[in-house]
Amino acid sequence: MDKKLLTQINFLQKEFERLYGKGRVFFATAPARINIIGEHIDYVEYFKTAVLPFASREHYMLLAFRKRNDQKVKCATLSPGFPKKEFSITDFKQTCGSWEENLSATPPCKPCWTNYIKASCFYLKFLYPKKNIKGMDLLVFSTIPIAGGASSSSALVVCAAMALRKINGLKIDRGEIAQSSAKAEWFCGTRGGKMDHATMCFGSPEKALLINFKPFAIKYVAMPSGYSWITFYTTKADKGK
Helix, strand or coil: CCHHHHHHHHHHHHHHHHHHCCCCCEEEEEEEEEEEECCCCCCCCCCCCCEEEEEEEEEEEEEEEEECCCCEEEEEECCCCCCCEEEEHHHCCCCCCCHHHHHHCCCCCCCCCCHHHHHHHHHHHHHCCCCCCCCEEEEEEECCCCCCCCCHHHHHHHHHHHHHHHHCCCCCCHHHHHHHHHHHHHHHCCCCCCHHHHHHHHCECCEEEEEEECCEEEEEEECCCCCCCCCCCCCCCCCCC
16 A cells, blocks of 8 residues: 555544544545546537546545444544534435436535535435435545545545445445446536546556446556646635535
8 A cells, every 4th residue: 555645544543533432444535537538528418429537646535434323424524614514314305216306306405515425325325215324424534626626526425435335234336336426416416427436436547547428338548658647726616615
């Protein structure tokens, strides 16, 4: 494991235990998504082309979590300006058949960074309406620029999805998590595709991902050696407050 990452995991564990108490802690991680070609075409059926993103090596999110015996989800982050919050998975009330119909029947949520965690929780409850989905305590550490266009919001959805499946004894499958996270994020008011989530779930060192969506397929493309990518985050789009 990368020494820097191990140091950050150890730090996050200490902060988690300071906040929630001693005990076993699990971790989930997702990288930032950097796109080379293709923007906002993964959810528009008219376009039949592909996208070419890659998973960032330098910027990623870490989620420390621990299972609870109830259905509460307690959320905290080390990023300044985002207060601690909590909610219950039972807050999701399934009203009708499809996920889209449920969202249409649900009042729009007020902007809050925890909506992306709620999205994964509520979508899993939608998938397993008869299962007693357990909640968790969680703490977020992230080097992904907030509101910078590298999908910190989708990273939060993906990390929460992995954590929920772990604590509830469900299979962790990259394809299923990419698909479920893409649909779950619709809870936050968007109707995006799954480029971000697929990149985070299938990213591989030194490779870009050529992603087609109809049908869904991924081909790994070797990145040119001897080059470094420099990205600039110049326009802030804050969806989390």
